[in-house]
Amino acid sequence: MNDIYYIIGTAYAGKSTMVKLLAEKYNGIACEENYHDRMVDGRLDKTKFPCLCYTRDLQDWREFIRRTPEEYENWIDGVAKECEILELKILEELKKQKRRIFVDTNISIETLKEISDTDHVLVMLSDQMVSVNRFFERPDREKQFLYQLLMQEENPEAAMANFREMLMRVNSKERYDRFLHSGFRVLLRDDDRTVDETLEIVERMLKLYQYMP
Numbered sequence: 001m002n003d004i005y006y007i008i009g010t011a012y013a014g015k016s017t018m019v020k021l022l023a024e025k026y027n028g029i030a031c032e033e034n035y036h037d038r039m040v041d042g043r044l045d046k047t048k049f050p051c052l053c054y055t056r057d058l059q060d061w062r063e064f065i066r067r068t069p070e071e072y073e074n075w076i077d078g079v080a081k082e083c084e085i086l087e088l089k090i091l092e093e094l095k096k097q098k099r100r101i102f103v104d105t106n107i108s109i110e111t112l113k114e115i116s117d118t119d120h121v122l123v124m125l126s127d128q129m130v131s132v133n134r135f136f137e138r139p140d141r142e143k144q145f146l147y148q149l150l151m152q153e154e155n156p157e158a159a160m161a162n163f164r165e166m167l168m169r170v171n172s173k174e175r176y177d178r179f180l181h182s183g184f185r186v187l188l189r190d191d192d193r194t195v196d197e198t199l200e201i202v203e204r205m206l207k208l209y210q211y212m213p
Helices: 015-025 035-039 050-056 069-097 109-115 128-134 141-151 156-169 173-180 195-205
Strands: 004-009 029-031 101-104 121-125 185-188
Touching (some): 004 109, 015 101, 015 195, 029 069, 050 069, 121 173
Parallel strands (some): 004 121
């Protein structure tokens, strides 16, 4: 998969933005956040993909926000493992188009070390608390839907505190350090940098300048 460039890391680090801009600049294919969703339909076997099918088949979304932080963390980890299976299938098909592919991915560090190299993988990281503090700032329909559900709970403050604890679980220092010391190149979020400046750094880290259009 020498024409596939993977960007991994934490939320709010700019992964999807870079994937989109790189695909535009290099006439490539952008696989942005959750590109596996195209395969999460009624045909997906919930016995093989229970975590992905959990939200697909969920009848009452209050169940989602009322889970314990531990249940949420285990679900997130399960989703990542199941997503990897689907993403690798999608990439196998896409690479037939003979174009560079830029991916905001769930594929694990361990798998990436098997299928790629340090010139094709970049880790982008934001501060651990950014995702926790800014989760509901994005206008995403899904996030705003969850926010309204939390506010409708009998005790909204307790519900929000529980949800924040969920987010803290999946943005822990342990997870951050795993990315930081993965062995791949790392780019830390810097709010003083422009998007164009970040793009230039990403290009250099992925050694894309030799392919300048």
